[in-house]
Amino acid sequence: DAKTTQPTSMDCAEGRAANLPCNHSTISGNEYVYWYRQIHSQGPQYIIHGLKNNETNEMASLIITEDRKSSTLILPHATLRDTAVYYCIVRVATAGGTSYGKLTFGQGTILTVHP
Amino acid sequence: ETGVTQSPTHLIKTRGQQVTLRCSSQSGHNTVSWYQQALGQGPQFIFQYYREEENGRGNFPPRFSGLQFPNYSSELNVNALELDDSALYLCASSFGLAGGIGNEQFFGPGTRLTVL
Numbered sequence: 001d002a003k004t005t006q007p008t009s010m011d012c013a014e015g016r017a018a019n020l021p022c023n024h025s026t027i028s029g030n031e032y033v034y035w036y037r038q039i040h041s042q043g044p045q046y047i048i049h050g051l052k053n054n055e056t057n058e059m060a061s062l063i064i065t066e067d068r069k070s071s072t073l074i075l076p077h078a079t080l081r082d083t084a085v086y087y088c089i090v091r092v093a094t095a096g097g098t099s100y101g102k103l104t105f106g107q108g109t110i111l112t113v114h115p
Numbered sequence: 116e117t118g119v120t121q122s123p124t125h126l127i128k129t130r131g132q133q134v135t136l137r138c139s140s141q142s143g144h145n146t147v148s149w150y151q152q153a154l155g156q157g158p159q160f161i162f163q164y165y166r167e168e169e170n171g172r173g174n175f176p177p178r179f180s181g182l183q184f185p186n187y188s189s190e191l192n193v194n195a196l197e198l199d200d201s202a203l204y205l206c207a208s209s210f211g212l213a214g215g216i217g218n219e220q221f222f223g224p225g226t227r228l229t230v231l
Contacts, residue, residue: 105158
């Protein structure tokens with residue numbers, strides 16, 4: 001799985017958009033970008049994933065650059081409950097190989113939403 | 116719909132002992148993955164079970180072993196506990212082999228293991 005690079009920490013004001021960047025310059029053509037978050041003392045929570053098109057769901061939007069070497073997770077109206085560690089993960093989504101089914105977590109970005 | 120549950124919530128053991136952690140997968144899910152999360156680190160993949168067989172393993176020694184039962188619940192067993200085994204142990208379930216798009220992994224709250 002390709003390596004990802006994220007800022008260690010970010011701050012955001014409540015009600016504003018939180019834009020979390022992720023660099024994955026070695027991503028391969030068959031690798032997807034996933035985002036999970038982990039609120040303190042809980043298990044990670046799936047947020048969104050994408051291949052090359054921008055994606056949106058009820059939680060967030062995912063913007064992937066045209067060359068796929070970086071992406072941005074957008075929380076459109078951050079709340080205090082969005083304070084968490086956000087993990088950007090790149091992985092192959094096909095069967096076979098040792099990476100099958102495995103999520104490789106890095107250090108993530110600590111997002112702090114303040115009033 | 117019942118989410119992923121894990122037991123116990125907290126556990127304290129001493130070095131050299133053995134421990135068994137349990138996980139009940141989300142309703143309809145037949146695949147379970149286990150992760151170890153040391154303090155301040157991201158979760159690390161231990162192994163995955165699909166239809167009662169191990170299907171993929173991370174860089175963990177053989178004293179980490181597991182089982183999956185016909186109802187798709189799972190156990191993680193760790194023998195000869197070491198101080199470095201102190202961590203949050205997370206279980207994640209999914210439908211089908213957790214590699215395909217759409218078969219996302221849903222995590223439980225974890226078991227906090229402390230080895231003294």
